[in-house]
Amino acid sequence: MDIPNIVSRTHCLNLKAAGDYCHQEKHTDSSAPPQADGCINHATNNANPGLPAGRFIRAALTVTVRHSTLTCGRNDFLVLRIILFNPRSARSKHRIPNSILQVGASIHGKYEYVFVDGNLESDPWPVIQRYLDEGFDVFGCTVMPGPQLLQAIPYTKRIREFYPNVTTIWGGYFPSNQYKSVINSGYVDYVINGPGDEAFPRLLHALEHDKSAIPFIHNLIFKKDGAVIKTPLAPLVDQDQLPPLPYDYLNRFYPLKRYLGRTFLGKRTTAYHSSMGCPFTCSFCAVVPIYNARWKGKSAELIYKDIKYLIDEHGVDSVEFHDNNFFVSEKRTIAFSRLIRDEKISWWGEGRIDTIDKYNDESLSLMREAGCRMIFFGAETSDDELLKKMDKGGTQTTEQMMRFADRMKKVGIIPEYSFVLGFPAETPEKVMEQIDRDIAYIKQIKAINPETEIIIYVYSPVPTEGSALYEQVTASGFKFPEKLEDWLEPQWQNFDLRKNPLTPWLTPAMVDKILGFETVLNARYPTVSDFRMTPLKRKVMQGLSELRYRHNLFKFPLELKILQRLWKYRQPELEGFLME
Numbered sequence: 087m088d089i090p091n092i093v094s095r096t097h098c099l100n101l102k103a104a105g106d107y108c109h110q111e112k113h114t115d116s117s118a119p120p121q122a123d124g125c126i127n128h129a130t131n132n133a134n135p136g137l138p139a140g141r142f143i144r145a146a147l148t149v150t151v152r153h154s155t156l157t158c159g160r161n162d163f164l165v166l167r168i169i170l171f172n173p174r175s176a177r178s179k180h181r182i183p184n185s186i187l188q189v190g191a192s193i194h195g196k197y198e199y200v201f202v203d204g205n206l207e208s209d210p211w212p213v214i215q216r217y218l219d220e221g222f223d224v225f226g227c228t229v230m231p232g233p234q235l236l237q238a239i240p241y242t243k244r245i246r247e248f249y250p251n252v253t254t255i256w257g258g259y260f261p262s263n264q265y266k267s268v269i270n271s272g273y274v275d276y277v278i279n280g281p282g283d284e285a286f287p288r289l290l291h292a293l294e295h296d297k298s299a300i301p302f303i304h305n306l307i308f309k310k311d312g313a314v315i316k317t318p319l320a321p322l323v324d325q326d327q328l329p330p331l332p333y334d335y336l337n338r339f340y341p342l343k344r345y346l347g348r349t350f351l352g353k354r355t356t357a358y359h360s361s362m363g364c365p366f367t368c369s370f371c372a373v374v375p376i377y378n379a380r381w382k383g384k385s386a387e388l389i390y391k392d393i394k395y396l397i398d399e400h401g402v403d404s405v406e407f408h409d410n411n412f413f414v415s416e417k418r419t420i421a422f423s424r425l426i427r428d429e430k431i432s433w434w435g436e437g438r439i440d441t442i443d444k445y446n447d448e449s450l451s452l453m454r455e456a457g458c459r460m461i462f463f464g465a466e467t468s469d470d471e472l473l474k475k476m477d478k479g480g481t482q483t484t485e486q487m488m489r490f491a492d493r494m495k496k497v498g499i500i501p502e503y504s505f506v507l508g509f510p511a512e513t514p515e516k517v518m519e520q521i522d523r524d525i526a527y528i529k530q531i532k533a534i535n536p537e538t539e540i541i542i543y544v545y546s547p548v549p550t551e552g553s554a555l556y557e558q559v560t561a562s563g564f565k566f567p568e569k570l571e572d573w574l575e576p577q578w579q580n581f582d583l584r585k586n587p588l589t590p591w592l593t594p595a596m597v598d599k600i601l602g603f604e605t606v607l608n609a610r611y612p613t614v615s616d617f618r619m620t621p622l623k624r625k626v627m628q629g630l631s632e633l634r635y636r637h638n639l640f641k642f643p644l645e646l647k648i649l650q651r652l653w654k655y656r657q658p659e660l661e662g663f664l665m666e
């Protein structure tokens with residue numbers, strides 16, 4: 087693995103004395119002898135004579151350079167050093183942080199950077215603080231809605247307070263969609279809106295060399311003279327031309343094996359992301375405003391190459407594909423299935439019912455043979471009119487969803503259907519009627535294919551601006567928080583998890599019914615992904631919930647809740663599939 091090549095810093099090599107190297111700020115201890123974890127001023131680089139010791143030291147990741155604004159004899163320049171932070175997203179058994187991994191790829195070999203994974207640090211703040219004290223000057227943070235905000239917000243705020251010269255950059259779905267509250271917070275300088283593969287290195291380059299170029303960088307949101315500036319979105323890049331993912335480099339910070347655990351798919355499951363965007367425009371989906379119906383995928387060959395590396399070097403035997411829509415191209419799916427078939431791995435991905443229903447039977451059989459165990463689908467609702475309103479692409483129908491569950495049963499791939507209950511309607515009675523219809527429909531699906539996994543969300547209004555649904559939602563009084571810190575309030579955290587949202591038209595009785603049904607359903611049909619559920623535990627849960635399920639008795643299912651808590655039943659939609 088190459089050590090990142092920090093070109094600009096080699097410039098100062100011509101200077102002879104340490105004191106010449108940095109005379110803008112006083113070195114912490116200029117009399118100290120060269121140290122293995124030392125300062126570029128005082129150590130020599132044994133690995134690469136002729137290069138500053140920092141390069142060697144950085145490889146050991148114990149850089150203790152005090153300042154990064156260097157003034158050398160000829161000209162002043164900044165050498166940016168970057169912290170890439172993945173805030174904690176789950177309590178245990180964590181996925182490889184693909185967002186910061188891919189962002190790291192975009193600057194690998196160009197800038198010095200470090201990974202900090204909040205999932206694998208019991209307390210990431212001291213780690214970040216150490217880097218900041220060592221002179222790192224850019225804090226890049228990836229943010230999803232929900233639990234990640236619990237670290238992202240206070241840490242970034244603290245950085246602004248105690249390290250005011252550090253540039254703070256957020257990327258990911260949360261800041262791209264909620265950019266107003268993020269940028270107006272005063273402590274996030276830039277938001278990368280959508281893919282960061284080109285925008286991020288360009289921004290760093292501009293910060294370093296020419297700030298006036300910043301407004302010309304695509305996919306960027308920032309504040310200038312009090313106004314929020316949103317630059318245009320760049321076309322999606324050819325995913326095969328992206329730089330390779332720096333797995334080995336990440337491995338130095340956090341051994342990859344810590345990300346590979348037992349799931350229902352296999353003993354060493356990894357997560358992989360093979361495409362950006364989605365070609366559809368569902369009106370509730372957070373992907374749409376960012377990607378505008380665009381999708382680009384890596385080729386089957388490249389996916390295979392990466393997975394093969396993980397199999398050979400890290401013993402991976404199963405993969406969760408975290409793409410928004412892995413199955414857009416039948417040709418790509420089939421080519422990948424052919425390549426991976428002999429590796430005998432199991433895999434899971436997210437797709438659309440109407441897309442995969444167009445695949446022919448041979449394709450589906452080949453996918454199964456190649457290890458495709460389960461596919462996640464947005465089934466959404468039992469109402470065809472609502473499906474149309476959601477702009478699901480126009481071809482998904484409730485009749486098709488039933489038929490498709492049966493088709494999947496025959497081919498042996500488990501369909502995972504996600505439903506959103508509690509859509510807005512003209513009257514509260516109509517909202518409740520729709521909830522009842524959805525419950526009845528889900529039970530019908532279960533009768534056709536009992537293996538179908540059901541995921542239930544309570545409606546959280548994240549519709550695309552300008553859509554009919556958006557108008558309806560805002561007209562009914564819904565408003566996102568204006569202050570970034572408000573997202574830390576328990577009600578907004580729950581909103582993000584789509585479990586008890588602040589949806590104005592949903593009465594407590596409606597939310598209770600949805601959540602009660604979910605508890606009973608999870609007990610009657612415990613998810614296959616929670617492999618800790620032994621056959622005995624499953625039997626007990628099923629027995630206890632049978633009556634409630636059959637007679638729609640969803641009120642106060644306390645006995646089931648207690649059991650689920652006792653046995654730590656893991657809902658895959660909240661923290662991902664169980665991993666040990």
Ligand code: B12
Nearest residue numbers: 175184185226227228232257258259281282372410661662
């Ligand atoms: C893996 C994942 C999870 C994992 C978290 C894994 C982890 N990181 O530790 C788990 C399962 C825990 C999870 C949970 C949730 N998730 Co989630 N998750 C994803 C998923 C499937 C993949 C994320 C990923 O790795 N992407 C791969 C990278 C390469 O893509 P990327 O993140 O977009 O990164 C690019 C750019 O965004 C940008 N970028 C991103 N970060 C940064 C940072 C910097 C500094 C820069 C410069 C650029 C940059 O550059 C990157 C490269 O181009 C996404 C969907 C998706 N396909 O992205 C949903 C997604 C992000 N999750 C989502 C949601 C809503 C949640 C939940 C809040 C709710 C839920 N029930 O699903 C929960 C709870 C959150 C929690 N517990 O923290 C939504 C967000 C929607 C929104 N409204 O904003 C998404 C988009 C799924 C969806 N379509 O609804 N999630």
Ligand code: SF4
Nearest residue numbers: 364366367368371410
């Ligand atoms: S198909 Fe899925 S990812 Fe694509 S727009 Fe619809 S909900 Fe979003």
